[in-house]
Amino acid sequence: MSKFSDKGGKEPPKVSTASLPDIVFMLLFFFMVTTVLRDAELKVAVSVPQATELTKLEQKSLVHYLYVGRPTQKYQSLYGTRPTLQLGDKISGIEDIPIFIEKHKIKVSESQHGRITSSLRVDGDVTMGIVQDIKTKLRKSNQLRVNYSAKPRQD
Amino acid sequence: MAKKSVKDRVSNEINAGSMADIAFLLLIFFLVTTTIDVDKGVLVKLPPWSDEEPDITKLNKRNVFSVLVNAQNQLLVRGEPTKVEDLKDRTKEFIANPQRREDLSESPKKAIISLKNDRGTKYKTYLEVYNEVKAAYSELWNEECQRKYGQDYSDDLPVAIRKEIRSKFPLVISEAEPTNFGEE
Numbered sequence: 001m002s003k004f005s006d007k008g009g010k011e012p013p014k015v016s017t018a019s020l021p022d023i024v025f026m027l028l029f030f031f032m033v034t035t036v037l038r039d040a041e042l043k044v045a046v047s048v049p050q051a052t053e054l055t056k057l058e059q060k061s062l063v064h065y066l067y068v069g070r071p072t073q074k075y076q077s078l079y080g081t082r083p084t085l086q087l088g089d090k091i092s093g094i095e096d097i098p099i100f101i102e103k104h105k106i107k108v109s110e111s112q113h114g115r116i117t118s119s120l121r122v123d124g125d126v127t128m129g130i131v132q133d134i135k136t137k138l139r140k141s142n143q144l145r146v147n148y149s150a151k152p153r154q155d
Numbered sequence: 156m157a158k159k160s161v162k163d164r165v166s167n168e169i170n171a172g173s174m175a176d177i178a179f180l181l182l183i184f185f186l187v188t189t190t191i192d193v194d195k196g197v198l199v200k201l202p203p204w205s206d207e208e209p210d211i212t213k214l215n216k217r218n219v220f221s222v223l224v225n226a227q228n229q230l231l232v233r234g235e236p237t238k239v240e241d242l243k244d245r246t247k248e249f250i251a252n253p254q255r256r257e258d259l260s261e262s263p264k265k266a267i268i269s270l271k272n273d274r275g276t277k278y279k280t281y282l283e284v285y286n287e288v289k290a291a292y293s294e295l296w297n298e299e300c301q302r303k304y305g306q307d308y309s310d311d312l313p314v315a316i317r318k319e320i321r322s323k324f325p326l327v328i329s330e331a332e333p334t335n336f337g338e339e
């Protein structure tokens with residue numbers, strides 16, 4: 001019996017941690033690839049309304065956002081309190097929309113141009129006037145796929 | 156001499172023990188900054204721009220389901236005040252017209268939903284109305300799909316089936332230029 005019980009049995013063998021960095025790196029790369037960094041700081045307050053007939057937007061690279069709402073407290077001295085449009089990370093006028101769309105189109109390959117979607121993130125309390133102007137501008141610039149961003153309704 | 160070279164080799168090895176810590180630090184940074192918010196919404200296809208207004212007066216009146224919203228967010232459906240909650244059922248009845256009534260649509264293919272709002276209408280109300288109309292159609296699609304194929308209408312169905320059902324109840328929403336009475 002004593003032949004098999006060697007002195008190594010007294011202390012348990014150490015678990016090798018040499019592969020730990022590899023595992024962590026794998027997780028790290030996964031998150032780095034899937035992360036979409038928030039591209040715009042919101043200067044307008046947007047609380048989207050609720051709806052039931054929702055479609056999920058696939059492929060974030062084909063979507064650009066138009067935010068509409070009242071400027072937040074920090075920017076009220078600069079832009080006033082009337083509802084305004086924010087494109088990218090700056091407050092813009094409606095006339096800037098065609099250029100904004102063109103800038104997005106350059107980044108997308110030609111074959112996918114028809115699938116570009118404008119996501120309108122509009123505050124629920126904004127009146128239709130400005131939204132209508134935006135819609136007209138989008139139609140005039142031939143950007144017809146529009147998504148009215150909304151939250152799922154909780155009943 | 157031989158002794159020294161062994162010592163050199165030992166000191167040349169970089170200690171990789173802290174590698175995991177560094178990687179963890181980066182990992183936690185990405186975990187915190189990641190926003191997994193999926194954007195959802197009501198997908199709409201706008202009509203192409205044309206300078207002349209489409210004339211819906213030419214259409215047969217019984218085929219047009221007009222929904223007007225004023226600046227006080229009140230609804231007028233085919234001339235009578237209605238609540239948003241009743242809109243879906245009324246729209247469904249209008250499109251399908253199960254009792255073959257004279258004043259409702261001739262057939263679902265000819266039905267047209269006409270929306271008109273004011274520039275002072277709240278966006279919330281506008282979207283609610285749009286949502287109800289879409290919900291009416293998707294319920295009709297569901298019913299049709301259940302009757303024929305025994306399952307709900309969804310995007311997972313083959314394109315042919317989806318096309319067939321949609322062509323039976325084509326979703327036609329016409330949006331008129333808004334009035335301007337109550338813009339702030």
